[in-house]
Amino acid sequence: MKKILNQPESYVDEMLSGFTAAHPEYYEQPDRRVIVRAGGSVQGKVGIVTGGGSGHLPIFTGYVGPGFLDACAVGDVFASPSAEQMASAIRHANGGAGVLRLYGNYGGDVMNFDMAGEMVEMEDDIATATVLLADDVVSAPKQEAEKRRGVAGMVYAFKIAGAAADTRADLGEVTRIAQKAADSCRSIGMALSPCIVPQAGKATFAIGEDEMEMGMGIHGEPGIWRDKLKPADAITDEMIDRILADHEFGKGDRLSVLVNSLGATPLEELYIMYRRVKQRFDDLGAEIVMPLVGRYATSMEMTGATITTLALDEELERYLKAPAACAYWQV
Amino acid sequence: MKKILNQPESYVDEMLSGFTAAHPEYYEQPDRRVIVRAGGSVQGKVGIVTGGGSGHLPIFTGYVGPGFLDACAVGDVFASPSAEQMASAIRHANGGAGVLRLYGNYGGDVMNFDMAGEMVEMEDDIATATVLLADDVVSAPKQEAEKRRGVAGMVYAFKIAGAAADTRADLGEVTRIAQKAADSCRSIGMALSPCIVPQAGKATFAIGEDEMEMGMGIHGEPGIWRDKLKPADAITDEMIDRILADHEFGKGDRLSVLVNSLGATPLEELYIMYRRVKQRFDDLGAEIVMPLVGRYATSMEMTGATITTLALDEELERYLKAPAACAYWQV
Numbered sequence: 001m002k003k004i005l006n007q008p009e010s011y012v013d014e015m016l017s018g019f020t021a022a023h024p025e026y027y028e029q030p031d032r033r034v035i036v037r038a039g040g041s042v043q044g045k046v047g048i049v050t051g052g053g054s055g056h057l058p059i060f061t062g063y064v065g066p067g068f069l070d071a072c073a074v075g076d077v078f079a080s081p082s083a084e085q086m087a088s089a090i091r092h093a094n095g096g097a098g099v100l101r102l103y104g105n106y107g108g109d110v111m112n113f114d115m116a117g118e119m120v121e122m123e124d125d126i127a128t129a130t131v132l133l134a135d136d137v138v139s140a141p142k143q144e145a146e147k148r149r150g151v152a153g154m155v156y157a158f159k160i161a162g163a164a165a166d167t168r169a170d171l172g173e174v175t176r177i178a179q180k181a182a183d184s185c186r187s188i189g190m191a192l193s194p195c196i197v198p199q200a201g202k203a204t205f206a207i208g209e210d211e212m213e214m215g216m217g218i219h220g221e222p223g224i225w226r227d228k229l230k231p232a233d234a235i236t237d238e239m240i241d242r243i244l245a246d247h248e249f250g251k252g253d254r255l256s257v258l259v260n261s262l263g264a265t266p267l268e269e270l271y272i273m274y275r276r277v278k279q280r281f282d283d284l285g286a287e288i289v290m291p292l293v294g295r296y297a298t299s300m301e302m303t304g305a306t307i308t309t310l311a312l313d314e315e316l317e318r319y320l321k322a323p324a325a326c327a328y329w330q331v
Numbered sequence: 332m333k334k335i336l337n338q339p340e341s342y343v344d345e346m347l348s349g350f351t352a353a354h355p356e357y358y359e360q361p362d363r364r365v366i367v368r369a370g371g372s373v374q375g376k377v378g379i380v381t382g383g384g385s386g387h388l389p390i391f392t393g394y395v396g397p398g399f400l401d402a403c404a405v406g407d408v409f410a411s412p413s414a415e416q417m418a419s420a421i422r423h424a425n426g427g428a429g430v431l432r433l434y435g436n437y438g439g440d441v442m443n444f445d446m447a448g449e450m451v452e453m454e455d456d457i458a459t460a461t462v463l464l465a466d467d468v469v470s471a472p473k474q475e476a477e478k479r480r481g482v483a484g485m486v487y488a489f490k491i492a493g494a495a496a497d498t499r500a501d502l503g504e505v506t507r508i509a510q511k512a513a514d515s516c517r518s519i520g521m522a523l524s525p526c527i528v529p530q531a532g533k534a535t536f537a538i539g540e541d542e543m544e545m546g547m548g549i550h551g552e553p554g555i556w557r558d559k560l561k562p563a564d565a566i567t568d569e570m571i572d573r574i575l576a577d578h579e580f581g582k583g584d585r586l587s588v589l590v591n592s593l594g595a596t597p598l599e600e601l602y603i604m605y606r607r608v609k610q611r612f613d614d615l616g617a618e619i620v621m622p623l624v625g626r627y628a629t630s631m632e633m634t635g636a637t638i639t640t641l642a643l644d645e646e647l648e649r650y651l652k653a654p655a656a657c658a659y660w661q662v
Contacts, residue, residue, distance in 0.1 A: 021609045275352060300597045
C-alpha cells in the first residue's frame with residue numbers, strides 16, 4: 001500500500017491533528033471528530049454544518065471558515081460520521097438562529113444527520129433544516145434526480161449558503177438560497193486510476209492501462225460506462241454534453257465552472273480541460289464567471305477529474321462573489 | 332499513458348491557454364511562452380523573473396502576481412525555456428529599476444538565463460542580477476552547497492523577494508534579501524511512485540510496491556537512497572534529521588515549514604506528516620510561523636512529498652507575511 005501513514009486506524013485522527021496545527025487561524029477541534037471555525041459559532045447567524053467521510057480534502061472540513069461553514073462532523077475515510085458526532089457539530093454551529101445541515105446525498109449520512117437533527121431539536125431546542133447536494137448527473141436519470149449523489153457541487157453550495165447566512169438572513173431564507181444553489185449545480189466525473197482506502201489497503205477498483213471510467217463517483221463507485229482513453233478534448237466534450245443534456249445553457253447565460261482534480265491528476269491537465277470547457281461555453285454564448293480549477297473535492301490519490309457547472313442568477317452570483325476565507329479558497 | 336491530454340506536443344501551450352483563461356485577474360501571456368502579471372510590469376519597481384520547465388505547477392508560472400513575481404519563461408515539461416524566451420520574460424518584467432533572475436539551480440536554466448541576461452543588458456540596457464535556489468540538502472554535500480538542486484524552497488524565495496521589491500528597494504537590496512531567503516531554505520524529498528512526462532509517455536523511474544526513494548529530485552532524478560516503505564513518522568523523522576544535520580534549529584528559533592505534495596499524495600497524508608514536523612520543532616523549542624501544507628511545487632502526478640524549512644529573522648519574517656496574491660497562495 002503506497003501511502004504515507006502510520007497505522008490505518010489512526011489515519012483520520014492524526015490527519016485532523018496536523019490539520020488544526022497547520023491552520024489554527026481557521027480551524028478548532030472542540031470534539032474528537034468535530035471541526036469548527038476558530039472562535040466558534042457566530043451569535044445571531046444561522047449556523048451551517050456539514051459532514052461526511054474523510055479522504056476528500058478540502059471537502060468537507062476544509063470549507064469551515066468565515067463566509068463558508070461553521071462546523072463539520074468528520075467520519076473515517078469514505079464513511080459517515082456518527083449521529084452523535086453530527087449532533088455535536090450542530091451544537092457547535094449553533095449561534096441561536098438555527099442550523100442548516102448541508103451535505104451530500106449518501107444513505108449513511110442522511111440517516112445519521114436526520115437522527116442528529118432530532119437529537120438537537122429534542123435535547124437542545126435547536127431548529128434545523130436540511131439541503132442535500134445531488135449534483136452528479138449520471139448517477140440517476142433526471143426524473144429521479146433526488147437519487148443522485150452529491151459530489152463537487154458541494155463546494156459551490158457551501159460558498160453560497162455561507163454568504164447568505166452572513167447577511168443574517170433567517171433559517172428559512174438561508175435554506176431557500178442553499179437549495180437554489182444545490183438545484184443549480186450539475187457535475188460529472190471521470191477516472192483513470194483508483195485510490196487506496198487506508199483501512200482496506202487496496203485499490204477501490206481495477207482498470208486497464210488504456211481505459212477510462214466515465215461517471216465515476218467520488219468514493220470509487222463504479223462509473224456508468226467504461227471506454228478507451230480518449231484525447232482530453234473528447235473527454236471534456238463528452239462530460240459537457242452530459243451536463244448540457246441535463247441543464248441547458250445558452251446565449252447570455254452566466255455560470256461558474258469547477259474543473260476539479262480527484263487527486264493525482266495535475267493542474268496542467270485540468271487547464272487543458274478548462275481550455276476546452278471555455279471554448280464550449282464561448283460557442284454557446286454563455287459567460288463563465290469566477291471559474292475554479294484545482295483540487296476542491298478529491299478521492300485521495302485517484303487520477304481523474306470532475307466538471308461542475310453552477311447556473312447563476314443575480315442572487316447566486318452576488319453570494320458566490322461575497323468575501324470568504326478558508327485554508328483552500330479565499331474570495 | 333494515463334494522462335488527460337490531446338497531443339504531447341501541445342501539452343504546454345494548451346495548458347497555458349487554459350491557465351490564462353481561468354485566471355485573467357492574475358496572468359497575461361504577451362508572448363508564446365511568457366506569462367506576466369495582469370497589467371504588466373510595475374514602473375519603478377525591481378522586476379523579478381523566473382523560468383523553468385513545465386510540469387511543476389504552481390511552480391513556476393503560478394507565482395506570478397502582486398507581491399510575488401513579475402514574469403516567467405515557460406519551458407516544455409521538465410525542460411529549460413530558451414534564452415530568447417527568458418530574455419522576453421526579463422523585458423516584460425522590467426519597470427526601469429532592473430530585473431532579478433530568481434530560479435532553480437539546473438544546468439540548462441543557468442546557461443540560458445545567463446545568455447538572456449547578456450542579451451537584455453546589451454540590447455535593452457536592462458541591469459540584471461541573479462539568485463539561484465539550491466535548497467535540496469541531499470543533492471550535494473554541504474561543502475559543495477552551490478551544486479545543490481533548487482526545489483520547493485523557490486516558493487519561499489519568490490514570496491520574500493517579491494515583498495522586498497514591493498518596498499521599492501533597489502536591485503542590489505532586493506538581490507541581497509532574495510539571496511538571504513535562498514540561503515535560509517533547506518529541502519528534502521521522498522517519492523513512492525514516478526510521474527509520466529507527456530512526450531516520453533512512460534514513467535520516469537521504476538520502484539517496487541514496498542519501496543520508497545529518499546532524496547528524490549523534482550524531475551524524477553534518482554534519490555540518494557532507497558528503502559522499504561516506513562511509517563509516516565519514521566519517514567518524516569528521517570527527512571527532518573537530514574535537514575537538521577545541515578541547518579540547526581534550537582530554542583527560540585523561528586522558521587516556516589512547507590510540507591509539499593509532489594502531486595498525487597493527498598492532503599490528508601501531508602497533515603499526518605505535518606503533525607510530526609510540528610512535534611519535532613516543538614521538542615526543539617523552535618516556533619513554526621505560517622506553515623504551508625499543500626501542493627506548491629509538484630512533479631506532475633508523482634506520489635511523494637517534500638519538506639522545506641525557512642529559517643527566519645525579523646526581516647525575512649516581515650517579508651514572508653507581507654500581502655501577496657496569485658491563484659495558489661494569498662497572504
